[in-house]
Amino acid sequence: DAKTTQPNSMESNEEEPVHLPCNHSTISGTDYIHWYRQLPSQGPEYVIHGLTSNVNNRMASLAIAEDRKSSTLILHRATLRDAAVYYCILIDYGQNFVFGPGTRLSVLP
């Protein structure tokens, strides 16, 4: 699986938008871009995924660069509950997740 690069940590104020970046310069044409988050003392939780086009769901939006070498997870209004470690993962058919250290998001009240 191709590797991803994310900032170690980010900080946001409550009710403000958050943009979490991810670089994946060696992505292959069949890799899907997945985002998961892990709240303290819990297992990872699915957030969103996409292949080429931008995606929206009830939790977040995923913006994918035209060359697919980077993507951004967008939380439109951060809440205290969004404080977590966010993982950007590239997945091929095998679905064996290769987790990096992720981005630890802190949300300030």
Next chain:
Amino acid sequence: ETGVTQSPTHLIKTRGQQVTLRCSSQSGHNTVSWYQQALGQGPQFIFQYYREEENGRGNFPPRFSGLQFPNYSSELNVNALELDDSALYLCASSRRGGGANTEAFFGQGTRLTVV
């Protein structure tokens, strides 16, 4: 809350002992993967089971083994426990037919402490 259930939630074992961890997958999911998460790190892939057969393995020694049952539930067995095996063990279920275009659902994990 996902439909993936892991048991037990916490476990303390002595070095050299054997342990079995269990996972009930989400309804309709035929693929189960196991991960080890050391404190402060991201989860590391151990292996995956699909239709009762191992279908991929990470960089873990043979003393880590598993099973998948006809109802798609799964077990992770670890023999000859070492102190470094202390970690959170996570189970994830998914629909294999969905390939990479589907999400996985993780359980809450089993916290194993080896003393």
